[in-house]
Amino acid sequence: MTLRTALAQGTKLLEDGAIDAPRLTAEVLLAHALRVERVYLIAHAGDELSELGWIHYGRYLHQRLRRVPTQYITNRQEFYGREYHVAPGVLVPRPETELLVEVVLPFITPASTVLDIGTGSGCIAVTLALESTARVFASDISIDALRIARRNGALNTALCDLGSAFPSGSFDIVVSNPPYVPAGDVLAPEVRDNEPAQALFSGADGLDAIRRLIPEAQRLLKPGGVLAFEFGFGQSAAIRALLPTATIMPDLAGIDRVAVLRTS
Ligand SMILES: C[S@@+](CC[C@H](N)C(=O)[O-])C[C@H]1O[C@@H](n2cnc3c(N)ncnc32)[C@H](O)[C@@H]1O
Structure with a gap:
């Protein structure tokens, strides 16, 4: 043939x-x-x-x-123009998450320290490290994810809940693409049956991780530091209520996707 x-x-x-x-x-x-x-x-x-x-x-x-995702078969996914190793146990990086990188990069100065919470494949941490001179750290609660993040080049990693391994006031920037899918949401079988639930779901309204992330980022950031995170479709009103001073940015599809805020 x-x-x-x-x-x-x-x-x-x-x-x-x-x-x-x-x-x-x-x-x-x-x-x-x-x-x-x-x-x-x-x-x-x-x-x-x-x-x-x-x-x-x-x-x-x-x-x-x-219904195994193509990326878990080929073990490859592109993110911000580079190829990343992916495997079951880690979320496949999504194109819309590139917006989070775009939003964060202008805040980075040559000596910045950055923490990526819930790094997964390490796509955000590795991109920020390669696109800037910042010292980038990464955390995840999943050892499988951290193994893959390290393989992808995220070197300064910690296995912990949010940023609990790091002392208060350590970072200029905290970035995160946390789990934000509401528990009852119907997902494509590719996602539902293959991607790690821990990377997707976050309580009844999907906001449990974000509600914990906000005070944790405030603890981790230096005064005047920046928090930027991704959230899901239909969550922007809830995010505005949680963080009235945050700037909300839409993705290329016009869907509110990223919140960014400078702490005092
Ligand atoms: C939506 S995925 C994002 C992965 C990657 N940053 C990306 O954008 O493709 C969320 C990640 O957060 C991790 N995670 C979930 N709960 C966590 C927690 N309490 N502390 C640290 N990481 C957590 C998951 O294991 C998963 O890797």
Whole structure:
């Protein structure tokens, strides 16, 4: 079978299984099976698919049909132009979280100290460290997440509840993409059955972690320090009530997504 035929068959299977973006997904999975970039598939469409390639490709297609996210199959996700290792046990970085990075970067000065609370894959901490000269620290309550964050380059990490491993008044900036999904929310099976609940859910209204994050950040920040965090769809009124002086920023879809506030 040629790569062209394999792609057509994979696309059909995924389409029949109601998987989003079936052609693109088939290309990503076939490229991963052959350990090549997607562009290779175009240039070599008439090549024969090896038996080993077929075995891997078939396995990946069936995983995807069982609703395993593509990123957990390829162990890759791009964030802010760089590639991160991801695996079950850590949230797949979302594109909208790049806004949090954009919001925080202008506040960073050459000697800033930054703490990323709930670092997950480390995507925020690593991006901030690479895009600035700040000293960036990261915490998470999940050892699986921290292992992956370290592998991705988040070096100064602590396994703890919020920022409890760090002394008061240590940071110029506290940044966080905390869990914020309300407990009863209906999620896509990819998310519900695969991503860690600890990274998603946060009490009946989704705001439990944020309610604890605010006083914890105030403890951790130096006077005049900055807290920036992400929150979910429909939560901006609650955030405004919790933090009347915060600036709320919308994401590219126009949905209020990030709160930022300077402490006194
Ligand atoms: C929504 S995920 C964000 C992951 C990553 N920062 C990102 O943006 O992709 C939330 C993260 O917070 C962690 N977390 C949940 N509760 C926590 C707590 N009490 N203290 C520290 N980390 C916590 C989870 O393990 C998870 O890695």
